[in-house]
Amino acid sequence: MTTNTARTSSTRTGTAPTPATARTVLFDELGGPEVLRVEELPLPAPGPGEVLVRVEALGLNRAEALFRAGTYYYRPNLPASRLGYEAAGIVEAVGDGVRAHSPGDAVMTGPGIEMSAQGVYADRVVLPADSVVARPAGLDAVTAAATWLAYSTAYGGMLEAGGLRPGDHVVITAASSGVGIAALQTATRIGAVPIAVTRTGAKRRQLLDHGAALVVASDTEDVVEKVRRFTGGKGAELVFDAVGGAGLAELSGAATADGTVVVYGFLDASTPMQMPLNWPLTVRGYANSRLSEGAAGRRRVNAFIESGIRDGTFRPAVAEVFEGLERIGDAHRLLEANEHVGKVVVRVAP
Structure with a gap:
């Protein structure tokens, strides 16, 4: 010993x-x-x-x-x-x-x-x-x-797992969280269009200030209808979801038919997750160990975070x-x- x-x-x-x-x-x-x-x-x-x-x-x-x-x-x-x-x-x-x-x-x-x-x-x-x-x-x-955790999750979940590209629309749930704010800024940095989903309208101004192109208050507004109207009817290429649970199936209606849903959290742990039925939609789970377990992944995410902090786009x-x-x-x-x-x-x- x-x-x-x-x-x-x-x-x-x-x-x-x-x-x-x-x-x-x-x-x-x-x-x-x-x-x-x-x-x-x-x-x-x-x-x-x-x-x-x-x-x-x-x-x-x-x-x-x-x-x-x-x-x-x-x-x-x-x-x-x-x-x-x-x-x-x-x-x-x-x-x-x-x-x-x-x-x-x-x-x-x-x-x-x-x-x-x-x-x-x-x-x-x-x-x-x-x-x-x-x-x-x-x-x-x-x-x-x-x-680190906020921006690495946003980078790994949206870019590496979700394949987010410039010009894509992305729906970000729990948008006022640390990861949500990082996701808004990450999407904006690469030229994607972030749509923030939050429970009430009380945080709307702050989310817009952090880069949201649209803020949807899920307690009073229809998320799918608002997203589809904003995207000209087609939906978002990516849904980046922190909630899971029974609402996932309905939320997936905000995605394009061949889009992607990345579930990285389970804030609604009280109900079983209901999978979307609108195939060929791709649904993926994401855990940050996907990046952190390998030296190459850590190198990519650390370089991405450092560059965003350096040029001021990550706040x-x-x-x-x-x-x-x-x-x-x-x-x-x-x-x-x-x-x-x-x-x-x-x-x-x-």
Whole structure:
């Protein structure tokens, strides 16, 4: 068995000693935000192929609320499960064999994380080096925490899985979410025409400001009718859906007959997914591991995100910032209220 001392001997660190513990968010049972607690846990030095990151900010994702409640596509290992995919921070130490990162590097997390064991809700976290990517120059920690998962999902789901091309129309559901905002900006960047679907008209102006060519309020407007009228009757070449459930079959009527529906989320986990009947429509499921599991995929998505940040076409939307890990429950309550536009962020350290 490898001892902590042996692991430290192969670790490159900065000038400060590696802390022995990390303040970490855990939960022991499934439930609402009230099950989350903060505990001091032992912090190992990074082993071969690992990095130690001092976390500055956390970006919250709906997947984490589902995971906490036990309705995500994989379940937490209880008790004392960790939580969280997305963080921005500074590399403090790297294990043997790590060449892509060095102490002092500003980074983001996201690829290939299993939340129970590697969840990033903490003030420091040890992760596989492949789960950490360089932070684009000039991006502060709060904005960086709202970037990687949203834009990588939009890129992978719409461009790689969905085949979105310049001139295509794309229907984007849950458009006010972090991924929804990233999808609007991604479609606009490549010359496609994004149609935002949101529950009410309260967020219409903000969605238009983020690039939507049309905003449809699904609670009061007929999504299929509005999309078909806007597209001259033909429908959209791509539907990029975060909801799934029983409404998927009806939503597919907004697509062209030979179009594509990409389902990347299941916000309606309470009802079975009903598949469209208007063949030859193509229906695909998308998980972000499609990109993050391979070096080539990570290289493509990281280059796409960095170029969009650099030229200013990608503007990550931060809805609200909570200060300190102790506010994680409040942050989850806002996340589940569905009243915000963009990402909810928790600042862990200045």
